[in-house]
Amino acid sequence: MNLLHFLNSFFSDGANWHGENxxxxxxxxxxxxxxxxxxxxxxIGLPLGLFxxxxxxxxxxxxxFATGARALPSFGLLVLMTVWLGQLGTTPAMVPLVALAVAPxxxxxxxxIRNVDPAPVDAARGMGMTSLSVLFQVELPVALPLxxxxxxxxxxxxxxxxxxxxxxxxxxxxxxxxxGLAQQTYAQVVGGAVLVAGLALVTMGLFxxxxxxxxxxxxxxxx
Amino acid sequence: MNQYFxxxxxxxxxxxxxxxxxxxxxxxxxxxxxxxxxxxALVCARFNWFYAxxxxxxxxxYAIPSLAFFVVLIDYTGATETTVMIPLTVYSLVLLVPAIxxxxxxxxxxxxxxxxxxxxxxxxxxxxxELPIAVPAIMAGLRLAAVSSISLVSVGAIIGNxxxxxxxxxxGMIYHRDPLIVTSVVTTAVLAIAVDGLLVLAQxxxxxxxxxxxxxxxxxxxxxxxxxxxGTDPAGDNVTGKDLTGTDVTGKDAAPQDAAALxxxxx
Amino acid sequence: xxxxxxxxxxxPxxxxxxxxxxxxxTAAPLLASCSSSSSGSKDPLAAPKAKAGTVVVGSNNFPESxxxxxxxxxxxxxxxxxxxxxxxxxxxxxxxxxxxxGSVTVLPEYNGALLAYxxxxxxxxxxxxxxxxxxxxxxxxxxxxxxxxxxxxxSVTVNAATAAKYHLTADSTIADLAKHGNEITFGGSPEFxxxxxxxxxxxxxxxxxxxxxxxxDVGGPLTEAALKxxxxxxxxIFSTDVTIAQEKxxxxxxxxxxxxxxxxxxLVSKTGLQQNGVDALNAVSAKLTTEALLxxxxxxxxxxxxxxxxxxxxxxxxxxx
Numbered sequence: 001m002n003l004l005h006f007l008n009s010f011f012s013d014g015a016n017w018h019g020e021n022x023x024x025x026x027x028x029x030x031x032x033x034x035x036x037x038x039x040x041x042x043x044i045g046l047p048l049g050l051f052x053x054x055x056x057x058x059x060x061x062x063x064x065f066a067t068g069a070r071a072l073p074s075f076g077l078l079v080l081m082t083v084w085l086g087q088l089g090t091t092p093a094m095v096p097l098v099a100l101a102v103a104p105x106x107x108x109x110x111x112x113i114r115n116v117d118p119a120p121v122d123a124a125r126g127m128g129m130t131s132l133s134v135l136f137q138v139e140l141p142v143a144l145p146l147x148x149x150x151x152x153x154x155x156x157x158x159x160x161x162x163x164x165x166x167x168x169x170x171x172x173x174x175x176x177x178x179x180g181l182a183q184q185t186y187a188q189v190v191g192g193a194v195l196v197a198g199l200a201l202v203t204m205g206l207f208x209x210x211x212x213x214x215x216x217x218x219x220x221x222x223x
Numbered sequence: 224m225n226q227y228f229x230x231x232x233x234x235x236x237x238x239x240x241x242x243x244x245x246x247x248x249x250x251x252x253x254x255x256x257x258x259x260x261x262x263x264a265l266v267c268a269r270f271n272w273f274y275a276x277x278x279x280x281x282x283x284x285y286a287i288p289s290l291a292f293f294v295v296l297i298d299y300t301g302a303t304e305t306t307v308m309i310p311l312t313v314y315s316l317v318l319l320v321p322a323i324x325x326x327x328x329x330x331x332x333x334x335x336x337x338x339x340x341x342x343x344x345x346x347x348x349x350x351x352x353e354l355p356i357a358v359p360a361i362m363a364g365l366r367l368a369a370v371s372s373i374s375l376v377s378v379g380a381i382i383g384n385x386x387x388x389x390x391x392x393x394x395g396m397i398y399h400r401d402p403l404i405v406t407s408v409v410t411t412a413v414l415a416i417a418v419d420g421l422l423v424l425a426q427x428x429x430x431x432x433x434x435x436x437x438x439x440x441x442x443x444x445x446x447x448x449x450x451x452x453x454g455t456d457p458a459g460d461n462v463t464g465k466d467l468t469g470t471d472v473t474g475k476d477a478a479p480q481d482a483a484a485l486x487x488x489x490x
Numbered sequence: 491x492x493x494x495x496x497x498x499x500x501x502p503x504x505x506x507x508x509x510x511x512x513x514x515x516t517a518a519p520l521l522a523s524c525s526s527s528s529s530g531s532k533d534p535l536a537a538p539k540a541k542a543g544t545v546v547v548g549s550n551n552f553p554e555s556x557x558x559x560x561x562x563x564x565x566x567x568x569x570x571x572x573x574x575x576x577x578x579x580x581x582x583x584x585x586x587x588x589x590x591x592g593s594v595t596v597l598p599e600y601n602g603a604l605l606a607y608x609x610x611x612x613x614x615x616x617x618x619x620x621x622x623x624x625x626x627x628x629x630x631x632x633x634x635x636x637x638x639x640x641x642x643x644x645s646v647t648v649n650a651a652t653a654a655k656y657h658l659t660a661d662s663t664i665a666d667l668a669k670h671g672n673e674i675t676f677g678g679s680p681e682f683x684x685x686x687x688x689x690x691x692x693x694x695x696x697x698x699x700x701x702x703x704x705x706x707d708v709g710g711p712l713t714e715a716a717l718k719x720x721x722x723x724x725x726x727i728f729s730t731d732v733t734i735a736q737e738k739x740x741x742x743x744x745x746x747x748x749x750x751x752x753x754x755x756x757l758v759s760k761t762g763l764q765q766n767g768v769d770a771l772n773a774v775s776a777k778l779t780t781e782a783l784l785x786x787x788x789x790x791x792x793x794x795x796x797x798x799x800x801x802x803x804x805x806x807x808x809x810x811x
Contacts, residue, residue, distance in 0.1 A: 003295075020702065021480035070367075071415030073374040075381075083401050088704075088712070089720050121414060156286060163288040167381065169677075169706050169716065177291045179705065181382065182680035184583035193291030193345040200286030233577035274565045301593075302579070383551070383580045385586070393578070396711045397553050399791055430711035 003190055010191030021175065023195065029171035030199065033162045037094055038155050041101030045154075046147075049109025053143075054135045062110055066103040074100050074161050093165040100161055101154035106152025135207035144215050152188045152207035159200045163192075173199070226402040231394045234384070238406075245387035248379070249372040252308045256315025256368060263316075264323035265349055276323055279318040289314070289375050293382045305417065306381040309384070315368040315377070322364025359433065362426040366419050373415040375409070397434075402447030508772075529648065544572040545763060548594035551578050551584055552708045553790055553797065554642060554730060554783070557753030558598035560801035561778070562756055562771055566596075568811040569770045581608055581681050581708070595762035596771070601637050602750030603644070603687060604757065613747065619750050635762050635771050637753035638778035643707075644687060644749045645741040647727040649717045653740040663743040667724060668698040677722030678699035681705050681709040688726070691748045700724070732788045754778060770810075777808045 008017060016023055052058040074096040099212035116139045124138045140147075166174030176192030179185075228238050234245060252343035269272040300306045329354045338352045377389025384390050387405050394401035427433075437476075515799055545566055549559030556577050563573045576594055579585050585606065588594040590753040601620045605612050608627035615619040617637055624634055646664050653659070656670050667674070682688035683703055704721065706712040709728040716722045718737060725733060727741070729752075736739060755769045763771075789795045805811035 011241055011528040012278045059479060067370070067416060067419055068412070069372045071374065071412040071419070073377040073408060073411040073415075075374075075377045075386075075389060075464075076392055076404070076411055079396060080408050082405055082715075083396065083711070086715060087719055088716055104432055150317070160288045163290050165379065166705075169704055169712055173291070174288070175705065177288070177294060179683070181294045182581050182583070183586075183684060184581070186295070189291060189294045193295060196288045197283060197286040201283065204282070204286075226794070228714070232560070232603070232796050235575060235577070302584070383584065384578050390578075391552070396707075397551070398710060398794065400794055 006190040007061070007194060015186075016191070016193075020171075026171055026173050027131060027199070030159070030162055030196075031094060033097065033165055033170070033172055034155070036090070037097035037158050038101055038151075038160070038208055039093065040188040041154060041158075042106055042154045043099045044098070044176060045102045046109055046169065047106030049106045049111055049147075050135060052066075052139070053110040053113025054131070054139060056114060059110070059114075062106065066107045069099050069103040072096070072099050075164050075167075078164055078168060079179040088169050090165075091169065092168060093162075096164075097158050101158050104150045104154045104157070106150075108153075112146035112150070113139050115146075116142045128212050140169055141216050142219055145210045147214070148207055148211050151155055152204060154183065155203050155207065156200045159203050160196060176180065226400065227406045230391070231398060231400075231403075232328070234390050235395060240364070241388050241391070242410065243387075243413065245376055245411070246291075246418075248304055248307055248385075248413075249311065249376045250369060251420070252311035253315045255312045255371050256319055259312070259363065260316050260319035260323055263320050264327065267320070268327050268349055268353065269323045269345055270347060277320060281313075281320055284313050287315040289378050290381060293379060293385075297382060302383040302385060304385060305450065307376060307383065311372045314371060318368040318371075319361070319364045322361050323354075323357060326364075327353040329360065330356045355430070358430050359428060362422060362429075366422045369418050369422060370415045373411060373418060377411060393488025402443045404489050492549050501659070502522050506543075511649035544552060544574055545767060546574050546576055546593065548576045548579050548585055548588060548597045550582060550598075550708075551580050551712060554728065554787055555598050557786055557790060557797040557801060558754060558778075558783075559596075560798045561774055561805060562596055562598060564798070564801050565774045565807055565810050566767050568805065571767050571770070581679075582734045583681060589632055589757060592759060592762070593630075595759045596767075597757045599634070599755055599757040600642060600752040601634070602752045604634075604646045605750065606685065606691075609659060610690075614750065615736070615747070617751050617753060617791070620697045631760055634757045635758060635768060636775045637751075637755040638775035640729050640754045640778045640780045640783045641752045642730040642754065642783060643744070643752040644682070644726050644778070645744070646679050646724055646730045647739050647741045648724045649716070649720060649732060650738045650740075651720055652723040658742065659744065660740060663745050663787055664692065664696045664748070665745075666700060667742055668696050671697075671699045672701050673708055674700050674723040675704055675707045676724050676726075677704045678726035679713075680705050681708075682726050687749055695746050695748045706787075730784050730787050732784070749781045754783070774805075774808075777810065781804050781806075 017027060019025070035142055048062075049164045055078040077096035078093060081095045082088070085092050110204055113135075120142070121134060122215075129137065162172050163174035163177060165172050173192050174194045176188045177193070180188030180190075180192060228243065230236065230238055234241065263277060267277055279468065287310075289310055290345045292313075293306055296306045296309055300309065327349065334352060334356065335348065338348045343352065377386045377392065380386030380389035384393075386392070388411050391403045391407035395401060519776065545563075547559050547563040549555040559575065559577055563575055567573050571659060576588075579588065579759070582603065585597055589597055595701065601617065601624060605614070605620055605624045605627070608624060612623045613741075614623050621634060621637065628634070630758070633681075642693075644669065648656075648658055648667065650675065658666060676689070676692075678688065683705060684690060686694075689703060704716060706716055708723075709726060713722075713725050713727065714731075714733050714737075715725070717725045717739065727739070729741060733739070755775060756767075758771070784806065786800050789800045790797050802811065
């Protein structure tokens, strides 16, 4: 019951609730890094995935790109960017986080659009809808649950991986884990881990709620 | 070149040694993960209600950042390879259980019914019918697990030289030898891509009834609506007497595909 | 359509043959690497299975510690002792535990830092008093050997811009910086942040409370980069760091001896090392000076030489190997 003891001593320590090293401040930092990385990754991955899925082109290039992005080791990329850019700050941390998030967003967007039942798509074309209208009014609403799934999976990975940003002096919940390792205070490590895992679960819940809100009831029932 | 491949003595391994160590630390957990995932998936396939709680538990475990997982485990298993390999096994499990379950669930009820009619019990049906048909979905999960495992091993460097190729990152920093960092990142990425490619080839070997090659690509382009019947399959792969599985899968290209996408989403 | 189908390039039979061949070729070394490590003979990172009589030389996760570890190990080898290395482990908080549980036999240490870890309140005024104070607090299974004249202290070091701004020179003290504490960001390792020989001591001894603290590494590349780019104005830098001179940084004097004496010495397990080993390490300490250390650090950092080669060369020149 070591772990529970550590948890208790971490969360009951008043010093962990305010100031620069307090949980609220670290939470804001962690969410900030994750949100920026996810936004950049979505800005790259979504249009590309929707477009290639819609036209059905570039499948090979896309799967090669996604495999490449997945293959890059996040931690290595973080260290490499820090050394290459020769500066501290969020930029070196953004590169690995974005690289991590792009692959699932891109691949699921592409596959989701490609796998839309061709019957309604043909019907829409037959009705004289433009290519763009077909994409945004027919394919996208049907593919939305899967696309959201891709975003969710990217978001969870980013939240979990943003921990390593602390290795290059940034904040976030990773601070507790890195500091706890160096100072051999396990309460901090366990507390940090629980906070990150909790945030990841909240993120998952958030995407579930968004899904309830934006996915058309017709599509939801079918799945 | 030497700046890139002169490995500092404190890592106690040659470049090739680090690669071997890296593959071992990354892939053994995937293997263990697969071995543990199969019985869990079998139970999930047999008892539907069991799947939801399993999915929840594995997702919570997956949300634990690798670094924290490593550090917490040091207390129990020391700063050793085991400490790195346990979390990676857990992560593989998280990817593989949904891949296997979704893959086997996507098997057409007709096929399942046919197998049952032939006198297959649920265990034998799972192993001999549902698992083989689910191979594409399972392989999709395995590929993700292997690639992310190879990437995550590097983080082990932070807990005291347990990151194989990742150890080059720390050494590159403390000795101001940037080329070592490049070596580490590039080698890790190449390993991941190579292993991914090998798994694709393994899948080709494991699913001889699946359409491959140009004919399949042509068919794929025509979309699921214009399905070519198995009898006219130009690849000629279905004349093996494996009609039970063969006909069904070729007609159901979309099923494992969807399961693969789901596997991705479930992460 | 199907992503697995997409990746195929030519006719099925050829692909299967190729796959078989590639799988066989790549599986072989993988299997070999697995089996070789499971035998455990060649794998230095595996759990300590050191044969009786093998001395395990550890080191902390910064280059100088790795270098001195190599010097100790090679000096012991020269006396015919079986040595295995466990270099680059982590912070003192980690390595001290490993000495206690016997997985490391010999560790390069610094007397002042070790004492501050064992007894944060101690303020000895001589090297001998430091040794006495350490021995009093040390785990009964461990002991320290003779300290070397070589010293490597933590130092409060400011970059050139900060030195110019506050008129700090080589004669200035940490107290002179304390006046401007609310204007500076201080950089150092995670452990420096809550050690007595760190931020706590800077506050209690010199009244230096920086505006904020940036957690970096142990006087390593992150700290150096941060100080260079003025992300931090002052940082904890090792006094033997070759960058100080290169970048015209100013290390502030420590008249109240917060960072105490930092002589290099071996911390060893009493039962793990025989008398000939003790003699070998004491012989090293007798010859290891700050100049020698600075020179070797420069060879590693600037000339990119391997620490083990540098250690062997020095031992040879000192007549110890």
